Amino acid sequence: xxxxxxxxxxxxxxxxxxxxxxxxxxxxxxxxxxxxxxxxxxxxxxxxxxxxxxxxxxxxxxxxxxxxxxxxxxxxxxxxxxxxxxxxxxxxxxxxxxxxxxxxxxxxxxxxxxxxxxxxxxxxxxxxxxxxxxxxxxxxxxxxxxxxxxxxxxxxxxxxxxxxxxxxxxxxxxxxxxxxxxxxxxxxxxxxxxxxxxxxxxxxxxxxxxxxxxxxxxxxxxx
Amino acid sequence: xxxxxxxxxxxxxxxxxxxxxxxxxxxxxxxxxxxxxxxxxxxxxxxxxxxxxxxxxxxxxxxxxxxxxxxxxxxxxxxxxxxxxxxxxxxxxxxxxxxxxxxxxxxxxxxxxxxxxxxxxxxxxxxxxxxxxxxxxxxxxxxxxxxxxxxxxxxxxxxxxxxxxxxxxxxxxxxxxxxxxxxxxxxxxxxxxxxxxxxxxxxxxxxxxxxxxxxxxxxxxxxxxxxxxxxxxxxxxx
Numbered sequence: 326x327x328x329x330x331x332x333x334x335x336x337x338x339x340x341x342x343x344x345x346x347x348x349x350x351x352x353x354x355x356x357x358x359x360x361x362x363x364x365x366x367x368x369x370x371x372x373x374x375x376x377x378x379x380x381x382x383x384x385x386x387x388x389x390x391x392x393x394x395x396x397x398x399x400x401x402x403x404x405x406x407x408x409x410x411x412x413x414x415x416x417x418x419x420x421x422x423x424x425x426x427x428x429x430x431x432x433x434x435x436x437x438x439x440x441x442x443x444x445x446x447x448x449x450x451x452x453x454x455x456x457x458x459x460x461x462x463x464x465x466x467x468x469x470x471x472x473x474x475x476x477x478x479x480x481x482x483x484x485x486x487x488x489x490x491x492x493x494x495x496x497x498x499x500x501x502x503x504x505x506x507x508x509x510x511x512x513x514x515x516x517x518x519x520x521x522x523x524x525x526x527x528x529x530x531x532x533x534x535x536x537x538x539x540x541x542x543x544x545x546x547x548x
Numbered sequence: 549x550x551x552x553x554x555x556x557x558x559x560x561x562x563x564x565x566x567x568x569x570x571x572x573x574x575x576x577x578x579x580x581x582x583x584x585x586x587x588x589x590x591x592x593x594x595x596x597x598x599x600x601x602x603x604x605x606x607x608x609x610x611x612x613x614x615x616x617x618x619x620x621x622x623x624x625x626x627x628x629x630x631x632x633x634x635x636x637x638x639x640x641x642x643x644x645x646x647x648x649x650x651x652x653x654x655x656x657x658x659x660x661x662x663x664x665x666x667x668x669x670x671x672x673x674x675x676x677x678x679x680x681x682x683x684x685x686x687x688x689x690x691x692x693x694x695x696x697x698x699x700x701x702x703x704x705x706x707x708x709x710x711x712x713x714x715x716x717x718x719x720x721x722x723x724x725x726x727x728x729x730x731x732x733x734x735x736x737x738x739x740x741x742x743x744x745x746x747x748x749x750x751x752x753x754x755x756x757x758x759x760x761x762x763x764x765x766x767x768x769x770x771x772x773x774x775x776x777x778x779x780x781x782x783x784x785x786x
Contacts, residue, residue, distance in 0.1 A: 330641070392761060393754065394722035396733060401750055408746040409562065483625065490627035491723075501633055515641055522638035526630050533625035 330516030334524060339507050343521070346503030347528055353417055353497075354489040357424040358482045364425065365432020365478075372437040387430040395488055398423045403495040416497035420489065428485055432478065439473040440466075476544040483533045483540070490529070500525050568748050572739060579735035580756045586731065587718035587760075590656030594717060595710070597657055598664020605665070606672040616665070623662030628720050631655050636727040651727040656717060663713045671706025672698065704775045711768035718764060719757075732756050 334340050372383045390398065403419040406412045414422070443466060451465040452458075493501045504521045511517050601616045603609075623631075635651045646654060675698050683693035703710075725734035736753040740746055 392765070393757060394719040394733075396722040397750075397753055397757060400733075400736070400753070404740065404746050405750045487625075487627040490629045493629060494723075494726075501630065504633075517641070519634075519638040519641045522630070522634040526626055526634050529626045529630055530622060534621060537621075537625055 330514040331520045333507065333511050333514050333517040333520055336511065340524075342503050342507060343500055343524060343528070346498065346500035347525075347532075349417075349497060350489045350492060350499045351486070351532070353420050353424070353492060354482075354486040356421050357428055357489065358485050360421070360425045361428025361432050361481070361485065362478060364429040366436055368429050368433030369436020369440065372433050373440055383430075383433065387434055390427045390430045395423070395427065396491055396494060398427065399491060399495055416492055416495045419495060420492045420497065424485060424488060427488075428481065431481055431484075435474055435477045435481065436470075439470045439477070442473055443469050472547040476540045476547070479536060479540040479543070483536045486533055486536075487529070500528070562747075564751075565745055565748055568745050569752060572744075572749075572752065575735050575739065576732065576752050576756045579730060579732040580760055582729060583718070583721050583731040583733075583756075584760050586652055586656065586724060586729065587721045589653055590660055590717050590721065591714045593653060593657040594660025594664045594713070597661035598666075599668050601661060601665035602668035602672055605669055620662045620665050623658050624666070628655060628659045629723050629726065631658055632723060632726050648728045652721075652724045652729050655724075655727070656720065659720065660713065660717045663716070664710065667706045667709035667713055668702065670709065671702035671704075674705045675701045707772050707775045711772060714768065715761065715765055718761065732760075 334343075368383060371379050372387075374380055374383075399419060402423050403414065403416060406414060406419075447465055447469065448461055451461040456464065490499070490501070492499055504525055508518050508521055601620065604612045604616045632651065632655045635646060635655050636648070639646065679697055679701065680693055683697040684690070688696065721731055722733045724731045725737060728734075730738075732753060736749050739749045
């Protein structure tokens with residue numbers, strides 16, 4: 326039987342190599358998600374601040390990172406900073422920096438949206454039945470905010486995972502690069518690229534889909 | 549790895565080379581045109597595909613409905629970069645050969661269709677049942693009801709999400725260099741790796757994206773405001 330090329334996945338440690346490449350992007354994504362969610366909570370409170378200047382600055386930050394394609398931001402830090410400031414950042418550090426810069430702003434906007442979507446009568450009624458300000462937060466405001474915020478924050482996480490695929494473009498050896506290496510090593514297998522890229526496609530789906538399904542489920546349950 | 553700050557904030561002796569910028573404006577104009585055309589073609593195709601998919605889901609067309617659902621999940625849960633590699637480098641090996649331009653359009657449409665479908669679906673689902681019933685009561689055919697009663701309201705509700713998707717897709721074209729399209733990003737990359745001045749190239753890149761995206765985003769804000777008319781038949785929340 327002629328070798329169709331699918332066998333490339335089972336030759337040697339090729340499949341493990343792909344998983345190793347995927348881990349490189351996932352590691353960047355996980356660090357970014359952790360930092361963005363934590364910093365985003367603070368950023369969201371800044372966006373809700375009573376001071377106009379703080380609100381203006383945080384709004385501008387959000388609009389700028391939303392406006393530019395992620396790849397442009399990545400290039401600015403990876404190639405630009407070295408030239409301009411003499412900072413020689415490696416690909417992974419640049420990626421964490423850029424994606425956290427973006428993720429924090431997005432998370433902040435989610436926090437702002439969740440907090441301001443709670444109608445004022447919730448706080449007023451809680452105060453009217455005699456709860457202290459601490460109790461109002463603990464039993465009325467925070468539970469409602471979390472219910473609105475959590476599904477969206479989980480969705481943001483899948484966006485961050487998908488976006489980290491971009492590190493391929495700044496010379497990080499991630500899953501697509503590993504795929505290319507495997508393909509050039511087994512160049513005699515004509516259909517190998519088809520199977521390698523299909524596998525990478527499916528791997529991303531296996532990671533992102535359960536997470537977005539969870540977000541969808543929580544959203545429906547808590548709606 | 550640790551960022552070493554070299555004395556001054558800027559690298560010493562660094563200045564912007566304006567003549568370099570002036571010399572390469574035409575390159576960036578060409579790239580901007582490519583970015584904008586692929587972006588708009590991608591948006592248009594995605595919108596058509598997305599609308600069809602959302603109609604299939606909302607009107608519960610048997611069999612197709614399951615396919616559409618699977619497609620939407622696949623397109624929304626994988627990165628465009630991986631989709632493009634599969635289209636451009638994977639598919640030709642099993643006999644499906646697409647030109648670079650076709651790969652770009654198919655890739656953008658595959659990605660965008662899923663997002664557009666979700667936006668249209670939320671719009672369609674927000675149109676109250678009573679609207680369709682009322683349409684049929686005054687003697688409209690089912691098709692007329694959809695065309696004159698349901699769709700206009702659905703569009704209005706979906707508008708913010710649709711415009712957000714539009715800007716998202718135009719930004720996503722920055723990845724088209726992997727299928728050898730000479731978009732803005734690819735123009736910048738070619739100049740940079742060809743020994744060009746990095747900061748000048750990156751500055752022009754940023755300016756070019758602003759020039760493309762700013763009008764689109766202003767137009768979107770304006771259109772959204774104009775379309776905010778449909779509130780009828782919907783349950784009003786406090």
